[in-house]
Every structure is written in structure tokens, then in C-alpha cells.
Amino acid sequence: MVADSVLEGLDPDQRAVAEAVKGPVCVLAGAGTGKTRAITHRIAYATLTGVVTPQRVLAVTFTTRAAGELRSRLRQLGAPGVQARTFHAAALRQLTYFWPRVIGGEPPKILNSKIGLVADAARACRLSFGGTELRDVAAEIEWAKVTQNRPEDYAAAVVRAARRPPADVVDVARVYAMYEQLRRERNLLDFEGMLELTAAVLTEHREVANQVREQYRYFVVDEFQDVNPLQKMLLDTWLGDRDDLCVVGDPNQTIYSFTGASPSYLLDFTREHPDATVVRLVRDYRSTPQVVRLANGVIGQARGEGAARQKLELVAQRPDGPDPVFNEYDDEIAEADDAARRARKLIDEGVPAREIAILYRINAQSGTYEAALAAAGVPYVLRGAERFFERPEVREAVVRLRGAARAGADAETDGTGLIHTVRHVLSGAGFSDRPPEGTGAVRARWESLAALAQLAEDMAADDPRAGLPEFVAELEERAAAQHAPPLEGVTLASLHAAKGLEWDAVFLVGLVEGTVPIIYAKTPAQVEEERRLLYVGVTRARVHLSLSWALSRSPGGSSQRRPSRFLSGLTSKTATHTPARVDRTKRRAGKGPQPCRVCGRPLTAAVERKLGRCEDCPSELNEELLIALKEWRAEVSAEQRIPAYVVFTDATLQAIAEHAPESREELARIPGVGKTKLDRYGDAVLGLCGA
Template sequence: MDAEGVLAGLDPDQRAVAEAVHGPVCVLAGAGTGKTRAITHRIAHATLTGAVAPQRVLAVTFTTRAAGELRARLHRLGAPGVQARTFHAAALRQLSYFWPRVVGGDPPRIIESKISLVADAARACGLSYGRSELRDVASEIEWAKVTQHRPEDYAAAVASSSRKAPADVVDVARVYAMYEQLRRERNLLDFEGMLELTVAVLLEHPEVARQVHDQYRYFVVDEFQDVNPLQKLLLDTWVGGRKELCVVGDPNQTIYSFTGATPSYLLDFTQDHPDATVVKLVRDYRSTPQVVQLANQVIGQGRGPGTGGASARRHKLELVAQREDGPEPVYNEYDDEVAEADDVARRARKLIDEGVPAREIAVLFRINAQSETYEAALAAAGVPYVLRGAERFFERPEVREAVIRLRGATRAGGDAETEGMGLIQTVRHVLLGAGFTDRPPEGAGAARARWESLAALAQLAEDMAADDPKAGLPEFVAELEERAAAQHAPPLEGVTLASLHAAKGLEWDAVFLIGLAEGTLPIIYAETPEQVEEERRLLYVGITRARAHLSLSWALARAPGGARFRKPSRFLDGLTGKTATHTPARADRTKRRTAKAGPQPCRICGRPLTAAVERKLGRCADCPADLNEDLLMRLQDWRTEVSAEQKVPAYVVFTDATLQAIAERDPGSMEELAQIAGIGRVKLDKYGEQVLALCGG
């Protein structure tokens, strides 16, 4: 592709970005406006016109997935030599390269999690923390390090930032100091220390700085609203006062302030660079006008990032929809969270039956604990799902096997059967040996999961062939290896369950935003105006993930039969209109539980039960209970037979927690069986007599 071809197909604003090949440049890009397209075309245009050599470019982003996407697009645009990395990956690469020269000896070992070291530090300080407390203290140490606060000034930093520490600030400061001491003694390096050490090497060794500055002369930083002070310090050290810097971001998507990120670097970019070119991207190509209008309304009612000052007002982005009309967003109110989850699962099933691929549907929530109810509801409805953040795609056995087979086929140069085949047919032929078939297996068990992994590879080959008809098996294998190194997985077939934070940067045809009640969104601990506005931006991010179908819902109570005192999120005030509906709990559930006031009590100690597993067992997790082990074994064997006969995963019949609850209560009648959470009217009619027969046996 030539330089002019790179510009073809860009809208006027995207083209303005692509043609601004010399910095400083600030791109304010709204959700769905094609910012990745604009910056990759800018880099390609700069390299193809000779403004910069590809190997002199460093494009920095925040996730390995985003970095992999940048590399893939640049490769297709004819700029394969450009380095696209995360801050940490780029820093580690430089540190590893220069370590033997400037330090020598064994390099420190990188630790991916601070928790075990924080636990050791806490014990050394005579403190005892639980697992969740250790996780919170580790996050607090991370915040202190990225905002460049040392243990001795940590307490003052917390006070000045109106931040709530997870424990006594003096204790956290002591643990922080001991953590740093143990880390140095054990020759360990955390991710923040990696960035700090890279900065130190560049500042203290001029010859190293000269080499890095000669290597990288052209910088592009994506998601600039999420940069924290430590990352900004590293970036400034890399740039070294030069002007070839292009930053891209959306102040409306600032959702990581709690980690130390600040939008001020984006909002004040023109103050630091008065001669900067500023381009706004507001044409939304992702979402329908109905979704875009709601997004604009939600964000328009807020005060803007930070304190809503002049910079935020000056950089306000209002999206302009480019797609055709679609369905109106739907608002639903439910009696309880279980009813909400059941209805979302039913509607997801309906969308799939109407032709929307499962991988193009997402259920997004504010906190990860909300996923459990939806996992159970989707499983009961026979809807496949993918929990974002689970096992890495390229570490799955079937994927590793497939990549080995594809690599072997590349080395062998193909065979008589594949000669003359295109990329798609060749990849499918090789995958046949790994168990791939044209039709998926029935059910949703391990065989289906394996097939979906292989199908994702086959789909990736189709996508590559569409982008580059000349691509062959060697190019496909190279793409897979690059994606594996960056953990840039292709999409899997299943409804995505993800937190709003994890959903950033992704998009789906249909999105269910659930749990939109006061106390959950905004979260109950969001107290300051700045914290509340960040919660509003989280909702904005969730809304802008949807291309066409958007559902927003909330429940009046947490548990079935609980007091319905919740209110919908304040962010929806004046927006639900006449489309709001009230969906009561199912009649059978109401009949069973309306006599109970408030949350279901533990049948052993009487404490209100909140966790889904506890509600299912009918007792606290740590309360003693009689378990009929023989009955549990009979139930498990029966479930295995039924799941095999019906060709569904075992948990679709009954979950482990439900079987345990049955074995503990040993019900003698349909009425007693119906009292166990997780056994609704459908399952009672379908399996009730068989279960009671097992109990009687």
C-alpha cells in the first residue's frame, strides 16, 4: 500500500490525524470514532512518506491485546517494523538489554503479584491480614508507587488526595516500607519498580539515553487519559524534550483514577505543548443513533473529568452517530437479582435464536462478585458464556496442539491434499487433525469448548484472508505466534461476562448493563464529586460498548423475598421515560419465599445470607451441617448419567452447590425440595421425582 492509499477511506477528521505526521499532536477521540484506525494510518503514512523510519517508531498502549491489535493493523498497512508495546513490555525490553552493561550480575526476578511478598511484610510487622485485605494493601502500595509516594510520605498523600486507605495508614506505611526492604533483599522487581529502574538507568547513564533516543524518535501513546505519574515520567525520559509525540485519548473514558491514572496530562497537553495540533474525532461508527443519544445524555449530565474545570469543558466530546437507526435502549426493573439474571439469560437466548452470535453479546457489571448469579442463569438457560479473565487462550491444550500442527505444516511446505488450497482451506485441513469439524458438537461441555477454540483459529484465518488475499500459511503461523506472545486471543463463541472496567476497548452487538442501582453504580464508597463522576464515566463506557441492542436493568432487592428498598442509579434520572417496565419475580419463586422478610436467614445460626452459594446451601459457608455422603454420591452419579443422556454439561442439570444442599437437607417431599435455592418450577417438574427417589433410596 502506498502513502495515498493509506489515506483513502478516512473521514476528514481521521485524515487530519493521519496527515499530521509531525508532532506534537493531541487526538481527542470519542468512543467508536475510529481512533485506532486514525493513529495506525498516521504511523503508516509517516513511514511511507519518509517522515520517519519504521524502526524509529514506538507506539505505546496499556494492554497486550491493544498492542497486538496495533501491530496487526500496522503490518497490514505496510509498516511491519514499528514497535507497538505496553509501557511495561517496552521498559522490560530496554532494561534487559542494558542490564549487563550498566549493572551486571543476575538481573532481579520480576514478580507478577505482590500479595505473597505483602503477606511476608505484614507478618514481619506483626500484622495479620486476610486474603482480601492483603489484596487491598497490595493495590494501595501499587497506587503509592505509581504516584511516586514513598513509605514516609504515604500517610500525607492519602490525606491530601481524600483517599480511603484499606487499613490504618500507619500500618500500611509500615508494611509498604518492609515490602520494599524484602523486595531488595530478595532481588525482586515489581512492575512499578521496573519502570522506575528504567528511568534511573536512562537518567544516570547518558550513553544509554543517547542510544535509546537514537533508536526511538517518534512516539505515539494510546489511551493517554489513563497515564499515571510514573508512566508519564518514563515517557518524558524516552521523549527527551523532543516534539515528535502524538497522544490519543478520551476524557470521557477516564475510569482508572483509583489506580493513580489522571486525565490531566491529556487535558493539559496544549499547555505543555502550545504549538500542538489538536484534532477531535466525534463521528461514532460503532453504535446506532439511539445508543449514541443515550451515551451523550448520560455524560452530558455530569461535570466532566476531574473537577469539571476549563480544560474539561474545552475538550468536551459529543458523539455524532453515523449508523442507521436501531432499537431503542430497553430499561427493566426486577424484584430481585435472581429474577434479573434469569430474564437476562432468557433474552440472551432469544437474541441467539434470532441470529445474534453468542460472542456478540455481553453482560457487564460493576463488581466481579455479580457474575456468579449470571453464570448460573446462563448455564440453566443453556447459553454458553465466557468469563473474561479466565484461562489464557493460547495456553489451552487444544490451541497449543493446533499451533504445533500448523507450524509443522508450514515447515513441511504442505502436502498433496493442501496443494492449491487457499489459506482458509489449508488451515481447516490442518485443524481437522486436531479434531475440528464443520459443525459444533451438541451441548456445552468440554468437547464444545475445545471445538470453539479451534473454530476461533479457523475464523482468524478467514479474517486474515479477507484482509490480505495473498496471505499463506507461513504468514498465518507468524500471526499466531505474535498473538501468543502478546496474549492477543481471537474472540470465543459465548456470551461475555465482564466487569465494566474489563470491557473498556471492546464492543458487542448486544450489551446488557445489569445491577444499575444506587450503591452499586455509583458504588457505595464513591463519596466525593470526583469519585461519583468516575462512576458516571463507567456507565458511559458500558453504554458505548453496544453497537445496536442495549438493555439497562436493576433489581429492587438482592435476594428473592428480600425487602425491595433499592432505587435505580441516579445516572438514569430522567432517561428511562415510558420505556421502563417492571418485571416481577416468577410466580413459583414468589409463592415459595414471600413469607420470608428480608434476606434468607442461615438455617443454622440465623445470619442473613448474601453470597449465592450460601443461599443455595441455606447456611453460612462455615456453619456446621450434616451431610449424607451416600446421598451425595448417588446424586452425583445420577447427574452424570442425565447430563450424558441430554448432552449438556453437568452443572446445567444441577450445580455442585445444589447437590450438596440436597444431600444436607435430604428432602422427603416436593414442597421440601422446592425450598432449596436453585430448584425452580422447571427443574422441579423435570427432575423432582427422580431426586426424591434417590433421597428415599
């Protein structure tokens, strides 16, 4: 029988899901256990056995990519007519179809982004928000709407949920109310309103509800742990008094509570449907036993109400692999450098770059790893966020700095003038000396601008004569050097952006208190969500897994950081690896102190870092080579019509003359010689060194 062939190759638990063709059914599916395989075979088996026709099935997912994957697999299994859509796509399709009949008139325009309307609402309330604040307020309004809290209820809801609003709670409530008023006046409909209006049409028009329920009689909802109250309301409206519903989810991967998602609908499914069939998928086909053991250890320490109910202890099905390693570093630069070095080593050993990922808690951490990978010659792809120089705030800042440079804004050339000018220009983009107390986009924007300000300080220390034109030229060169192929490269992503993905090798970085868990996770429930976020990160790895932390943020800083509490008791269960210290002389310029290669004293001045020694320590300087390099630089400067120090600074030329590199690899190790300059001037410099 054709239907029976659909069951072939399924493990006992997956087969139990496929054969449970009548609802209600709850599938608790751990990471890597083949949940998509199980539910697609269930749908196919139900249609092939005549339980339901494909056209009567609605499979609901959270992303269009997941919906497309479901449709593709179902076609291969012989069920091509099944509808697989996101909540919003399904609601829009129904609303568009029934609008002329039950409402009439001009249909509303769908609002793809709230930010413009939020900006208008803020102006109407005589409030001034920057771009990042507008995004955060828009996200807050979205949370209020999906949790069904009106403007007048918002302040109380914030207290109940222990949220940290992006602005004064009264101001957010005022903007929220004005946003709704303007939306109605302009005949606009946002995504939350789309779901709400669809549910209202079905509730108020029985003939519409009957037609929809006749069309869709068989429901499957994936990632049910991420359903929010508004989506649950629409789902209940679709179902009516029926219970042909199959939900699939993993409570251990609930990481979107801050957006209004609630795992309670999954965990309490049997309370709402006492006769439900419950199947647990725990056979992990993704990760090695070593990775699975660590994942179970992370989630096994979960605390609080419901922790016991949501635990799914995975059982590894793959052969043994290497133990996860735990690495501790002095500072974040060393951590990033070693991650880049080990990624390079994996690639050299045959692991494709696209099968390696570096995962961090917040997008602001990406810049250090972008620079480290670029310096190591490792291609990378940034997922879930723009590259550093493509971030809106950075692009805006560069435009402002370029304009100020053209206007001759920096009259002073004593080093402090550059720092003062850059900070003054950045202040116009929202930068301040003190970081904001808020979180989210506000903090991320400040971090980006702070990185530019720090870069100006490094450049001023390196060359006190440098002005704003040279700083802008340096920014443009760095932006070019960080460019990477769009597809083939190591993935850089936040833990949230990594959900649903997997790689052969995963580096989990920045695992310190204040980052994992994040500093603003105050309540026990918020801390436990951070634990689940780490669990998601661990379960992304198939074979190689590295977990690391740095004792200080910057080289030479105070070592006051502590490893994440979630690692407590776990490192003894796996091989703890203490890496050899990264050779600081191979670090990128402007990244902090390193030991003097002559006397060993920590170097703090930028010129000393480039030289790799104290200025008063003896060196074997090739005076003839230095003279030749300076003459060559003068010729290049005149030919390209750029300042000489844009080609190479005096400190870089002196470092080259002291080291006399014999290969491109040796030349690349000298601070101040980035990839772009190596490609542009490397052959000429090596020719002079050889002569």
C-alpha cells in the same frame, strides 16, 4: 502513490490525524470513532512518505493484546518494522540491554506478583493479613509507587487523595517500608521499580539516553487518559527535549484513577505543548443513533472541574436501531431471570451468544447471573473474574467443608445444625456475620462466603434432616451445572473489564444508588468517575441496549433501593419498558418467596417454594405417581450408593407428582430439578409420569 492509498477510506477527521505526521499531536477520540484505524494509518503514512523509518517508531499501549493488534495492522499497511510495546515491555527491553554496561553484576529478578513479598513484609512487621487483605495491600503499595509516594509520605498521600486504605494507614506504611527493604535485600524488581530504574538509568547516563533517543525518534501513546505519573516520567525521559509525540485518548473513558491514572496529562497536553495539533474524532461507527443518544445524555450531565473540556459529543453513523429499554424489578433474582430470558430470546432470533454481554459494577454480582443463565440453558463466559466455584475463597471453603464432612462435624440433624456447622467452618476461612466495612477484594471474598452460608440456610429449610455431606454434594452438583463452553457464550463481565470491547447486545444491570455510583465514591471526582464507568458500559453496545435495576436485593425484601442518579432525566428520552413479571414458579429453588399458585400468598418456606403452594392449600397430588417416584429413588440411591435425598428431596418428588410433567421443559421448571439432575434422571422420571 502508495502512501496516498493509505489515506483512502478515512473520514475527514481520521484523515486529519493521518496527515498530522509531525508532533506534537493530540487526538481526542470518542468511543467507537476508529482511533486505532486513525493512528495506525498515521504511522504508516509517516513511514511511507519518508518522515520516519519504521524502526525509529515506538507505539506504546497498555496491553499486550492492543500492542499485537497495532503490529498486525501496521504490517498490513506496509510498516512492518514498527515497535509496538507496553510501557513495561519497552522498559524491560532497554533495562536488560543496558544493565551489563551501566550497572553490572547479577541483574534483579522480576517480581511478577507482589503478594508473596507483601506477606513476608507483613510477618516481619508482626501483622496478620488474610489472602484478600494481602492482595489489597499489594494494590495499595502499587498505587503509592506509581504516584511516586514513598513509605514515609504514604499517610499524607492517602488523605490528599481521599482514599480508603484496606488496613490501618500506619500498618500499610510499615508493610510498604518493609516490602521495599526486603525487595532490595533479595535483589527483586517489581513493575513500578522497572519503570523507575529505566528512567534513572537514562537520566544518569547520558550515553544511554542518547542511544535510546537515536533509536526511537517518533512516539505514539494510546489510551493516554490512563497514564500514571510514573509512566509519564518515563515517557518524558524517552523524549528528552523533542516533541515528536502523538497521544490518543478519551477523557470520557477515564475509569482507572483509583490505580493512579490521571486524565490531566491528556487534558493539559496543549498547555505542555502550546503548538500541538488537536484533532477530535466524534463520528461513532459502532453504535446505533439510539445508543449514541443515550451515551451523550449520560456524559452530558457530567459535573465538576474540567467537565466541559473533556466532553466529546458523539455523532452516530449507523442506521437506526431499537430504543434502549429501562427495566425495573422487585428484586435481583427477578432482574437476573429476565436478563437470562431475554438473552435466550436474542439467541433464538439469531444474535450469537458471543455477541451478548451482561455487565455489572462489581464481580460479586456475577453469581446471580451465572445461576440464571445456567437455569435458562444459556451458555456463558465469565471475563475478568473466575466462575463462582473457581474463586479462591470458594474453593478453599469447599475444601474445608469437605474435610469437615469427612470428619463427621455435624452431629445435629435438625436443620439448625447444618447452618451452625457451615457458618463455623466458613469462619475459619474469614467469614463473619457482619460484612466488612472495607471494599475491593475483602468485600468480594465476604460476599462469596456469605452466598455459601445462605445456601446452607436454604438447604436446611428445604430438608431439616440434611447434614454436611448432603450440603457438600449439593455444592459439587451446582459447580458442575454452572460449567459453560469456554468461548461460545454470553459474556459476564464487570464494567471495568469490559473497556475496549463491544457486543451487539448489552445488558447493564444493577443500576441502583450504592452500586452505580458505588457506595464508597464520596468525593465529587469519585462520583464523576462512576458516571464515566456507566458511559463506558453504554458505549459497548452496537444495537441492543438494556438498563435495569432492582428495588430490593432479595425476593420479599424491602423495596428501598433507588435507580442510579445517572439515569435521571434520561428514561423519558427513550422507550421505557415495563416487563411482565417473571413467573416465580419457574424460579430456581432456594432463591426466595413466590406467590402460592392456589391462594396467592407469598411463600417463604423452602418446601412451599418447591411445591409452588402453601402446604395446607389443596392440591391434585397423584399418590400412585408419588409412590412410584419414591420406589425409583430408593433403587437409584442403593445403586449409586448415595443418600436418597441427594437424588431428589421429598419436596421435589411431591412437586413432580403434583405437576406430572410431560416434557423435559416442564420437568426443568420444577424447583430442585437442575440441569445436571435433568440430564441424569429426566428420562426415567418422565417415563414414570407417562406411565
